[in-house]
Structure formats: structure tokens, C-alpha cells
Amino acid sequence: MATVTVGFLRRSMMGRAVRVFLGESKSLAGVLVWGGIAIVLFFVFIAVFAPWVAPFDPNATVETTALPPSSTHWFGTNRLGQDILSRVIWGARIPLTVVALSAAIALAVGAPVGLLSGFYGGALDRFLVLVMDSIYAFPGLLLAIVVAAVIGPGVVNVSLVIAFVYAPTYFRVIRNHVASVKEQLFVEAAEALALSRTTVLSRYILPSVAQSIPVIFSVSAADAILTQAGLSFLGLGLPVDIPDWGLEVSRYAGLIREMWWGVFFPGLMIIILTTALAFISEGLNDILNPLLRRRETR
Amino acid sequence: MPRTQASLRAYVVQRLLLTGPMVLILLTLVFYFLRAAPGDPVGAILGEHSGPLADSIRRQLGLYDPLYVQYVDYLRRIFTGDMGNSIITQHSVAADIAQRLPATIELTVASMFVAVLAGMLLGVVSATRRDRPADVISRLVAAVLYNTPIFWFGIIMQLVFAVQFRWFDSGGRLSAQFAIPPRVTGLYTIDSLVAGHFRTFIDAVAHLILPALTLGLVLAGFFARLVRANMLQSLQADYVEAARARGIRPLDVFYRHALKNAMVPVSTAMGLTFAILMSGAILTESVFSWEGIGRYIFTAISNRDYPALQGAVVYYALIMVFLSVLIDIFNAWIDPRIRY
Amino acid sequence: MTLLDIEGLNVSYASRAGPIRAVISADLKIEAGQTLGLVGESGCGKSTLGKAILRILPDTATVTGSIRFAGLDLVTAEEPALRKIRGRNASLIFQDPMTRLDPLMTVRHHFLELIRAHEPDADEDDAMKRTRRVLTAVRIPPDRLDQFPHEFSGGMRQRIMIALALVFNPTLLVADEPTTSLDVIVEAQILQLLDSIKNEFEMGVLLITHNLGLIAEYAEEMAVMYAGHIAERGPVRDVFKEPLHPYTKGLLDSVIDLETRELHSIPGQPPDLLQPPSGCPFHPRCPSAMPVCTGAFPPTTRPRRDRTVACYLYPG
Numbered sequence A: 001m002a003t004v005t006v007g008f009l010r011r012s013m014m015g016r017a018v019r020v021f022l023g024e025s026k027s028l029a030g031v032l033v034w035g036g037i038a039i040v041l042f043f044v045f046i047a048v049f050a051p052w053v054a055p056f057d058p059n060a061t062v063e064t065t066a067l068p069p070s071s072t073h074w075f076g077t078n079r080l081g082q083d084i085l086s087r088v089i090w091g092a093r094i095p096l097t098v099v100a101l102s103a104a105i106a107l108a109v110g111a112p113v114g115l116l117s118g119f120y121g122g123a124l125d126r127f128l129v130l131v132m133d134s135i136y137a138f139p140g141l142l143l144a145i146v147v148a149a150v151i152g153p154g155v156v157n158v159s160l161v162i163a164f165v166y167a168p169t170y171f172r173v174i175r176n177h178v179a180s181v182k183e184q185l186f187v188e189a190a191e192a193l194a195l196s197r198t199t200v201l202s203r204y205i206l207p208s209v210a211q212s213i214p215v216i217f218s219v220s221a222a223d224a225i226l227t228q229a230g231l232s233f234l235g236l237g238l239p240v241d242i243p244d245w246g247l248e249v250s251r252y253a254g255l256i257r258e259m260w261w262g263v264f265f266p267g268l269m270i271i272i273l274t275t276a277l278a279f280i281s282e283g284l285n286d287i288l289n290p291l292l293r294r295r296e297t298r
Numbered sequence B: 001m002p003r004t005q006a007s008l009r010a011y012v013v014q015r016l017l018l019t020g021p022m023v024l025i026l027l028t029l030v031f032y033f034l035r036a037a038p039g040d041p042v043g044a045i046l047g048e049h050s051g052p053l054a055d056s057i058r059r060q061l062g063l064y065d066p067l068y069v070q071y072v073d074y075l076r077r078i079f080t081g082d083m084g085n086s087i088i089t090q091h092s093v094a095a096d097i098a099q100r101l102p103a104t105i106e107l108t109v110a111s112m113f114v115a116v117l118a119g120m121l122l123g124v125v126s127a128t129r130r131d132r133p134a135d136v137i138s139r140l141v142a143a144v145l146y147n148t149p150i151f152w153f154g155i156i157m158q159l160v161f162a163v164q165f166r167w168f169d170s171g172g173r174l175s176a177q178f179a180i181p182p183r184v185t186g187l188y189t190i191d192s193l194v195a196g197h198f199r200t201f202i203d204a205v206a207h208l209i210l211p212a213l214t215l216g217l218v219l220a221g222f223f224a225r226l227v228r229a230n231m232l233q234s235l236q237a238d239y240v241e242a243a244r245a246r247g248i249r250p251l252d253v254f255y256r257h258a259l260k261n262a263m264v265p266v267s268t269a270m271g272l273t274f275a276i277l278m279s280g281a282i283l284t285e286s287v288f289s290w291e292g293i294g295r296y297i298f299t300a301i302s303n304r305d306y307p308a309l310q311g312a313v314v315y316y317a318l319i320m321v322f323l324s325v326l327i328d329i330f331n332a333w334i335d336p337r338i339r340y
Numbered sequence C: 001m002t003l004l005d006i007e008g009l010n011v012s013y014a015s016r017a018g019p020i021r022a023v024i025s026a027d028l029k030i031e032a033g034q035t036l037g038l039v040g041e042s043g044c045g046k047s048t049l050g051k052a053i054l055r056i057l058p059d060t061a062t063v064t065g066s067i068r069f070a071g072l073d074l075v076t077a078e079e080p081a082l083r084k085i086r087g088r089n090a091s092l093i094f095q096d097p098m099t100r101l102d103p104l105m106t107v108r109h110h111f112l113e114l115i116r117a118h119e120p121d122a123d124e125d126d127a128m129k130r131t132r133r134v135l136t137a138v139r140i141p142p143d144r145l146d147q148f149p150h151e152f153s154g155g156m157r158q159r160i161m162i163a164l165a166l167v168f169n170p171t172l173l174v175a176d177e178p179t180t181s182l183d184v185i186v187e188a189q190i191l192q193l194l195d196s197i198k199n200e201f202e203m204g205v206l207l208i209t210h211n212l213g214l215i216a217e218y219a220e221e222m223a224v225m226y227a228g229h230i231a232e233r234g235p236v237r238d239v240f241k242e243p244l245h246p247y248t249k250g251l252l253d254s255v256i257d258l259e260t261r262e263l264h265s266i267p268g269q270p271p272d273l274l275q276p277p278s279g280c281p282f283h284p285r286c287p288s289a290m291p292v293c294t295g296a297f298p299p300t301t302r303p304r305r306d307r308t309v310a311c312y313l314y315p316g
């Protein structure tokens, strides 16, 4: 059984990547990637199984007032007597949903447009690059504020907002990648063989470009979570009663003197999750970017 | 020398010509989002209400005109500096913003100072001690800093340094007992010095430190990564080895060749840095009650004051474009390879 | 007069996969006014040897043995003493002139920096006078002093590198593949320039190359390097007339047979320095290999006058 699995892994692309990362597991980059993945999976786990993991109902009044952290309430309770640990556990659902949904939307829009723009070039390409660069250069949170103010609150809407902010990133990276792959020999050869453009695009360019997608995702995921939290904090993301990290911070910001735990723990969760995502992207970058690897000989 | 100067001038002209379309694209985007998006803004502001109030506001905003008329009108107003009036304060948005701009400048400049200083320090320490404990620690610090939600960081800073230790003041730009110094630049720290009000100056600085540290340290995390990556490359560069082979002292090699070359991509990324800075400023100002454009936007959102929001966004866009042009010209001046 | 005397030089790099031995007990001598050609395939350790002389190897490298030059042993010398020698008594020019000049510095600043590094009190007029002199010697118009490196062609940049190397009339010039990235015409110009400068300045030159043609034309002595070892050493004319080491024979055959100046027609792969073959590292590719060759590295012998070779075909 084990040998079958190993044999399968050898053959697949996935397997090659996995072996590279297993091989790196002792290096700093490998530790970063694996540690980051473990933390993110942990959050995914508590988010999915929140009803079973959370010790209390996040919306139930279980104490009479705000209490500091104790053995019953690890993160304390808020003024409504709700258990903050439980709210933090349920709160993991929003950022994770938003990040997944927004990445899917940004990819679905940014990738094909980038692909075609880079492949066909010309005036449309130049125009799209200018538009996307203008958006890209604009402060992300401000852009999110404008869009969110128009389309209103809700998890799906926030995902749309975040997708709008990060679609240009997908567009840029993929467009530039396509433009450079296009110059390479095997594509020229394929064109010399008079293969149709669709064939060249799907068989030669797409597979090469697909590799950059996880990298863009890991780079923009942490930013996406921070932007979502920022929107929540400004009161632009979600209906007020939903447990969400950014929203919790904003709700108790004014009460920081009386109950620091109401602000501290939700924010801490944001940091842990975003830092874990950043570790993944930084580790990937170290492993995949040979330019930065140490020159040992020469 | 005259040759290089001429090419720099050509570059500046070319760069300025590119700015036109960029400004237009941003303005158009803002217009379409705030005016033409499905579900008109007045509905968004007033909830589901319609009736005479909504009607009169729509008429006031020209929302019954055909779209292109609205668009042309919108551009015309922007170029004459007229952003309309705030629904809440009834002041002209342009005046409101002009009044708050110096606060934002004061905050962002001070933050940038913190960010560059702390970021360079972390990045250089990291790059020169690659893969050693100091590098691991610096990278960890940088990653955590950059990934900290600014608003949370600001609140915690307030709690620790203003509430607990009472080292700094927090909230606003000046304590109530001090008069605002006569306006020269609008930056209280500078104006108070110009006026010779030394105690006011101390108070203004005490108010500035926490917000500037909050925003600056988060940005320092971003800087540190950038500096580290570029230092690693430039330390391995061929010209660095060649300089060493000519007997140049290691410190000179480091500063004159490696660090200077590493700064080129860092300053090219300055546009992005400013974008992050401006995003961060909105949250920082909200947390510290800093009466700048960021807080103006925050208030406009809470009050559903839609013309104020639009005006502030347009201003932000213009500032961003202006800064990016400035940065590009600065880069061309530093790096002779950009201009030709 | 012996200018540079290298004895038992070892250089190894620490790497994650274990030490890489790039130079193994190498002996070399260069006389004043003489050009020694050091030839070998890429990765054989010849560049490492060149950089080891000026001690500008990365921190991962360990150097043992002795390099006697200018009254010092450069292996044990302290950094400040080494720094005084670099760029002053001994200069190094590199393979890729395109990336060797700091892109943010004008040519003038490169010279000024160099001169001030060795003579902190030098005044600018004097420094520029010397700069103009060397620039003229390498035929770069001195009025281009205020231009940046990217404004020059590859050949011109290499001339600037040479000019930088000559400012202090060094006694030793290490030229590491100085013309590999340049086209043939520029290559000839640069090498002729180096040759005339060598005579004019009475320098010893270590010419590192993979191109035997250049050695035949510009060197008096030569050494052949394989997998970190000096395989064979001797006067160029003698070695070309009667190569002793099977590897040298292979190199020369490939030149003559194919009339190319590249070294790629010896069958087999250059060895992996991380796991070199046992005994004589050439044995997997050697047409004359014997059972003894896989055991230990062959001793270096002196079968002819002025010639040394490390091969079991030539016992003591």
C-alpha cells in the first residue's frame, strides 16, 4: 500500500512539490512553510468544527457580566456575559470564508483576463495594464471602503470587495508571467508548428502559469485577512451581531480600560493567522526563488 | 553631465504625460463606484427610504441627469476644486479636507521616519547575519509587525503606554490646555516651533509619538522584508566582490556599494509603501482620534456622508498619483539606468 | 625572480551536503614578467584558485597551505595587510565585465574610491591625473569619466576594469576568464592589450581560461587543472608538443581534431566535486586507466626538465 502511494507520488507534479518540501523540512524555509500550514489548518479545523470545539454558545449569556480570563473562561467574558473564547472560535469562520471566497473570485476574474491580455498583447493589453496598475497603486483599504460603502455589508459582499482589491495582483502576476513565457522557445516552436492559439495557450502556457497561483494566493491571503478585519473595525463589513475578530476588537475598543481581554484575544488571533500565512509565503519564496539562495561555491 | 541632465528632464516629461491617463482612470473608477453602481448611493445612505427627502437629495446630486452629463459635470467640478458639500457639516468638502490634510501629512511623515529607521535596521541585521539567530529573530519580528492589525496595535499601544505607564498622551493632536499654534504649515510640531511655543511643541510631539510608532512599526515590518531581500542580492553582487578585490574597506563596500544598490528596488517600491501607509493612516487616525483625512473618511462612513467620502477618496487618489510621480522622478535621479 | 609561490594550497567550501574540495594541494609558481596559463573545464576549481590568491573567497571557504607573495604568506596574513595588497600589489579582473562595475557609480568615482582606499590623502587632481593615464593606456577616452557603466559596451567595461587594475602598477595580475563573455574581435584586442601592458609594467599574469588557444598565444608557462588537482605543469611549448597527462592529451586532441577552441569532446562528465571519484579523479574518463588508478591519488613526479605531472603512467 505504502509503495503504491509512493509510486503515485513520484509520478505526479504534486508529488514532486511534496518531495521538494519534505526535503526542505529541516531548513528554515521548510520549517516556515510547514509551521504555517499547521497553524492555518488548526484554524480551519476550529472554524469548521466550531459547534463542537467551542465550550459555550457564542451568543448565549453564560455569565452576568464581563469577567477577566479564568479557568472556566480562558479569554474572559464580555459585558453581555458571552464567552470570548467561544466567540473567537466562531469568529475564525468569517476571515477564513472571506479569504477563500475572495481568492476564488479574484482568481476567476484576474487570471483569465491576465492570461488573454498577456497572450494577445496589443492596445487592449496596454489599456488593461494601465487600469490594473492604477487600482493596484491605490491604497487597498481605501478601495475596499469605497466598494463596501456601495455594495453594503455581508460575508459574500465583503468577499467581493476583497476580490476587487486583489484581482489586479492576480492579473499583474499572471499577465507578466504569460508575456515572458510567450517569449520562450517552446512556445515559439509550438507556433512554428502552426498549432492553434487555443492549443498553445492551454497546452503550453497554462500549465506553466498555473504554478504562480499558489504563490500569489499565499502572498495576498494575509493582506486579505487584514483588509477584512480593517473593514469590520470601521463598521463596514458585517452585521453587528456576528462573531468576527475585527468586529470584536472594534466593539470593545472603547472599553479597553475596563476589559482589555475583549480586545486583546481577537486581535491576537488575527496576528497568529496572518503571520502563519506570511510564513508560508516567505518559505515558498525562499524555496522557489533560486536567486536568493546562498551561493555556496564559485 | 549635460547629457544625463537632458535625459532626466525627458524622463520627467514622459512620466508626467503618463499621469494624465492614470488620474482619469482613478477618477472614473471612483465615479462609477459611487454614482453609477447598482442601488444608487442615496438609497444606500438613507436605507430603504424614498420619498421627498431622498428625491431632493437625488436632485441636488444631479442623479436624474443622464450618466455622461453627471460624469462630465463630476470631472469639471474636480478640476475646479469643487467637491460639493458635506451632507453632515454642510461645509465644502474641499475646505474640510484642506483643513485636515496637514494632520495626515504630519502623521505619515513621522511614521515613514519610524518605518525607514526601524525597517532598515531590521533588514540590514537580517541580511548581514543570514540564517543565524539574529536573522531568524529579525525576520520573525518583521513578519509579526507587518501582519499585526494596525487598529489593534494602536489600541494596545494606548493601553500600555498611555493608560498603564502614562508616558505619552493619546487621542487628538494636542491637550486641551494648549492653544493651537498659529497656522503656518498646519503641522503642529512645526508651527509651535515657529511660534516659539516650546511647551506646545512638547505636547504635540507627545501626542504624535504613539500614532507614529503604531503606523511606523507596522510599516517597518514591510520595509525590513524588502531591505533584507535586496541586501541579500546586492551583497552577493559581482561588483561587491570586485570592490573587495580592489582592497576597498568592508564598511565602505557595505555602505557605498551593497546598501546603496539595495536601496534602489526599495525606493522603487516606495509607491506601494505609500499605498500601505495611506491605508494604515485611515485606521491609525480612527484609533487615535487624529483629525486627518483618514478620520474624516471614517466619520463620513459612519454618518453615511457620501459627498464627503467621495471628495476624500478623490483627494487621496490625487495625492497618491502625485506621490508616485515624485517617487519615480526621485528614482530616476538615483538610478541612472532608469532614464534613457 | 619568483613573484608568486603557491605550495600545498587547499580550498574547501562548507555546504549543507558536506565539504566541497575545490582546490587540493596545488603547487604553482609565477616569475616576474611571465604569464602562467591555468586551464581546465568549468567547475574544476581554477576560479577558486584565482580568488584564493587575493583571499576574497566567501566565508564558507577554508584555505590552507601557503601563498607567498610580496614578502607575505597570504594564507596566514591578517585582513588589513591583505587589503593593502588587493588592488595595489595584486589585481584581479573577472569574466563578466557587465556586472563588475557598480551601476550607480560613475567611472570617475570608481577610480577615486580605489585611489582613496589605498592613499587616503591623495588629492583629487592628482588622482584624476593618474586615472587619465591608465584610461589612455587602455584606450578609453578620458572625457567619458563622468558616464555610468551602462553607457559603455562590454569590451569597454573590461578595459575600464583593466585600467582599475593598473592604477597602482601591480606586480601580479590575475585575469579570470577575462574575455569569455566578449566577442572574438574584442577578445583579441583585450588580450593584446594585456600582453603589451604586461611587458610595459613587468607584471606577472595568471591567465585563467578554459580556452587552450589563448594559452598557446599568450602564456609562457601553463598548468592544467582537473577536479581541484594540478594535473600537469610545464612550459607551454613543451606541453603542447608532448602532453604527458592523459587529460591534457584529451584536451589537445579535442582542439586539433575539431578545430574548435572549446573543451567538450572528452567523453564522460566532469566530476562532481562533492563526491569525486576515488584515486585519480580522471580515471572514469581516462583511456589509459589502470587498476592502481582507483586506489590513491597519484604522486606528482618530474619526468622531464621543468615538467611535473600527477599520473601513474609516470612513476618517479
Ligand code: SF4
Binding pocket: C245, C246, C247, C280, C281, C282, C283, C284, C286, C287, C288, C289, C290, C293, C298, C310, C311, C312, C313
Ligand atoms: S593516473 Fe591513471 S587514471 Fe589518472 S590520468 Fe593517469 S592513467 Fe589516467
